[in-house]
Amino acid sequence: MSKWNLIVDVARCENCHNCVIAERDEHTGNDFPGYAAPAAPVGDTTIRIERRVQGAAPMVDTAYLPVMCMHCDDAPCRRAAPDAIVKRDDGIVLIDPVKAKGRREIVETCPYGAIVWNDEAEVPHTWIFDAHLLDQGWKEPRCVTVCPTAALAAVKLDDAAMAFKAAAEGLRTLSPELGTKPRVWYRGLDRWLTCFIGGSVSAKVCGVVDCIAGAEVTLLREGARLATTTTDVFGDFRFSRLAPDSGAYRVEITHALGTASANCSLGESVYLGELRLNRAPATATT
Numbered sequence: 001m002s003k004w005n006l007i008v009d010v011a012r013c014e015n016c017h018n019c020v021i022a023e024r025d026e027h028t029g030n031d032f033p034g035y036a037a038p039a040a041p042v043g044d045t046t047i048r049i050e051r052r053v054q055g056a057a058p059m060v061d062t063a064y065l066p067v068m069c070m071h072c073d074d075a076p077c078r079r080a081a082p083d084a085i086v087k088r089d090d091g092i093v094l095i096d097p098v099k100a101k102g103r104r105e106i107v108e109t110c111p112y113g114a115i116v117w118n119d120e121a122e123v124p125h126t127w128i129f130d131a132h133l134l135d136q137g138w139k140e141p142r143c144v145t146v147c148p149t150a151a152l153a154a155v156k157l158d159d160a161a162m163a164f165k166a167a168a169e170g171l172r173t174l175s176p177e178l179g180t181k182p183r184v185w186y187r188g189l190d191r192w193l194t195c196f197i198g199g200s201v202s203a204k205v206c207g208v209v210d211c212i213a214g215a216e217v218t219l220l221r222e223g224a225r226l227a228t229t230t231t232d233v234f235g236d237f238r239f240s241r242l243a244p245d246s247g248a249y250r251v252e253i254t255h256a257l258g259t260a261s262a263n264c265s266l267g268e269s270v271y272l273g274e275l276r277l278n279r280a281p282a283t284a285t286t
């Protein structure tokens, strides 16, 4: 049987909040019996956009991550409140607004923080995949229709086809180690989960400091060469997809104008700043 899945493209999310607003517009003051009680006009939203800022000026990378109910196949919320939370045959998880009334403890059962509490109606809410609209024949939920960058896509596939698509396209779920089997998939999640080491290479040429394109830059760890790249027209280089908190690294730069090197310890992403080429090797430590 085919089931709903949402695909989120991290690189495409521009933090415009159209999806958040559409979701709030759909539910605020509107009662959908059997699906959701009216949402509160203020307070937490059932779709949220998280932000991650890495590096330092001028090499800064900002990524946005839309987070909502993952419609988990093995949902902790459902295990905690099986009488009030249902899993439909099409994969959608719904919190019964009547049976869940007054049960604030349900909010805490979601490891993704995807359940919000409506103080006014005294009910927990989630993003319901706009099941009430899909049941009327809509082809996709409102958040998908309003996203201007096509960062969101809803697909209805059987589990084997979805697993194949995920493997073929490198789609991943959030916190798979929790074993919740989410139905929300992320493309480009590396940008959210990994770090970079970058820098800018310069040299003094005829008394003037200039950025140096085409310098060879090598990343080493414990003396072993991990990767090599060359600087771009601005003299910048960047090694991406490094694990956070992965310890000590060394960068070595060579060019006809000289050499430079730098050591760093990687917690979060590191911008090494300007690395000036010297005829004799020089070392900087951060």
Ligand code: SF4
Residues within 6 Å of the ligand: 012, 013, 014, 015, 016, 017, 018, 019, 020, 049, 066, 146, 147, 148, 149, 150, 151, 152
């Ligand atoms: S509408 Fe699309 S681009 Fe805008 S915040 Fe939502 S997911 Fe991101």
Ligand code: SF4
Residues within 6 Å of the ligand: 068, 069, 070, 071, 072, 075, 076, 077, 078, 093, 109, 110, 111, 112, 113, 114, 115, 126, 180
């Ligand atoms: S994301 Fe949270 S609220 Fe949604 S199904 Fe999973 S555990 Fe339940």
